[in-house]
Amino acid sequence: MLAPTLVDFVAARARMEPHVKHTPLLTSRVLSERTGFDVRLKAELFQRTGSYKIRGPLNKFPFLTDEQKRRGVICSSAGNHAQGVALAAKIHGSRAVVAMAENATPSKIAATKGYGAEVVLHGRIWDEANEKALELVASEGLTYIHPFDDDQLIMGQGTVGLEIVQDWADVDVVVVPIGGGGLISGVSMALKAHNPKVRVIGVESSGAPGMQRSVAEGRLVTLDNVDCIIDGLRVKRVGTRNFEIVRQFVDEIVSLPDEQIFEAVVWMMHYAKLVPEGAAAAPVAALLQGLITVPAGSRVVCILSGGNINLDQLKSKSWN
Secondary structure (H helix, E strand, O other), X not given: OOOOOHHHHHXXXXXXXXXXXXXXXXXXXHHHHHHOOEEEEEEHHHOHHHEHHHHHHHHHHHHOOHHHHHHOEEEEEOOHHHHHHHHHHHHOOOOEEEEEOOOOOHHHHHHHHHOOXXXXXXXXXXXHHHHXXXXXXXXXXXXXXXXXXXXXXXXXXXXXXXXXXXXXXXXXXXXXXXXXXXXXXXXXXXXXXXXXXXXXXXXXXXOOOHHHHHHHHOOOOOOOOOOOOOHHHOOOOXXXXXXXXXXXXXXXXXEEOHHHHHHHHXXXXXXXXXXXXXXXXXXXXXXXXXXXXXXXXXXXXXXXXXXXXXXXXXXXXXXX
């Protein structure tokens, strides 16, 4: 895939109509005062299925053949991609099978089944669930839809960036959570197509800094251990395509521990009256911890990628 233009992202957005919302860009007076930036929040937690993850599958399905749609699709997911694929499959009249980690958020499992997908639980992290999905591709003839390392998925997720520049053309900095790299890949290309000077900053859990280490070492790194309980950030190995895009289009990657990310979840509940899931709160956490070092007064967007939070993690404080 060559570097896409804004016209390409507009075409991707058109393929999703009328099933995807243009989510709001919310102002945050308290966060702006706290940081010294002009901060706005891209509220993908208000998106259909509760996260941006519906975008990629809806852009993917039009590229499948009739035979692939007839046989059905399969994916592996921590939960949000599962819901996105399940709903996209339902819209297109296809069977959907989803492999999820055994410790996936119960609400995400229930929601995925609610959209009509068959759920197979396997392993403790996404990578292990993914192995099971690939087995079912071979045994049942299903078409695999990768959660992040796929060109059509990347373009679909990139429409989040398209909407940001449509709503705030003068944005200076966009802060994006990184799990496998699908969201930041698409968003960074859309933003740079609009204005190459827009600064794109990724945020990872310091317990799963796969992209940060890969970029630092100049090669794709597989982490030996992942010390992260936030499902949207808990990945041992980022995508090959995502790694190449991030190296070209992302300006900086920062990381911080799960505890500080969960503190940002609570902060958002208290001050912004929003309930982001852990991965979605990572950009705000990076702001609160002073990790985003850009000039005072910069126009900054934090992407709140989803709102499908496991409240039991906060209640039990299992992250302490």
